[in-house]
Amino acid sequence: MRIQHNSLAERVYQRLLGQIVSGNRQAGEKLCEEAVCAEFGVSRTPAREALMLLTREGLVERVPRRGCFVKTCDRRDIAELFQCRRLLESQALELGFERISLAKLESVEALLDHGDPERQRQASLQADEKLHELIAAACPNRHLAAFVRQLQTRTRPFRSHRTLNSQEIARISQERRDIVAAIRSGRKADAVRLLGEHILQGQALYGSDET
Numbered sequence: 001m002r003i004q005h006n007s008l009a010e011r012v013y014q015r016l017l018g019q020i021v022s023g024n025r026q027a028g029e030k031l032c033e034e035a036v037c038a039e040f041g042v043s044r045t046p047a048r049e050a051l052m053l054l055t056r057e058g059l060v061e062r063v064p065r066r067g068c069f070v071k072t073c074d075r076r077d078i079a080e081l082f083q084c085r086r087l088l089e090s091q092a093l094e095l096g097f098e099r100i101s102l103a104k105l106e107s108v109e110a111l112l113d114h115g116d117p118e119r120q121r122q123a124s125l126q127a128d129e130k131l132h133e134l135i136a137a138a139c140p141n142r143h144l145a146a147f148v149r150q151l152q153t154r155t156r157p158f159r160s161h162r163t164l165n166s167q168e169i170a171r172i173s174q175e176r177r178d179i180v181a182a183i184r185s186g187r188k189a190d191a192v193r194l195l196g197e198h199i200l201q202g203q204a205l206y207g208s209d210e211t
Contacts, residue, residue: 094192096138097183105180
């Protein structure tokens with residue numbers, strides 16, 4: 001589909017980002033500038049800028065004399081990313097706890113309580129995105145919020161692609177409900193602790209941090 005209007009590089013970036021996190025572009029797949037230009041109907045400049053943005057965020061790696069590829073991460077890479085998320089996002093929640101919109105938490109709760117078993121996994125992922133974005137948005141430290149969002153983006157492909165059974169989805173959804181409940185009741189220490197444990201559980205799904 002041809003992309004038009006302004007901010008072409010940003011639009012190409014968003015489309016490629018969506019393809020990567022959804023699994024439509026697999027780890028190790030080559031991202032050729034010419035192919036990106038042809039797919040989205042743009043010139044080389046916005047295609048190159050979009051790939052540079054993805055490289056900067058760690059989702060794409062540029063190999064000298066070979067080009068750009070969707071980044072492949074081993075278990076150690078994944079474990080370290082989740083460790084960083086746990087440390088930084090917990091601090092972001094600590095700093096921005098009182099600024100979190102309780103009204104916006106309702107949309108998270110609605111997704112967590114989705115009754116349709118066919119959409120349970122999708123609703124759980126949507127709730128995850130909304131909850132973590134609320135935490136980043138509430139953080140008063142703009143640099144910390146930016147780092148948290150970057151780590152959230154870096155780990156989205158792993159969270160989106162993992163295979164979970166209904167019991168695991170139910171457990172993870174309950175972890176999110178507990179975090180939301182702690183925020184609603186003003187229990188900052190509990191909310192920060194539960195968030196850290198939740199992210200740690202996400203890391204555990206990928207095994208140890210050994211290469």
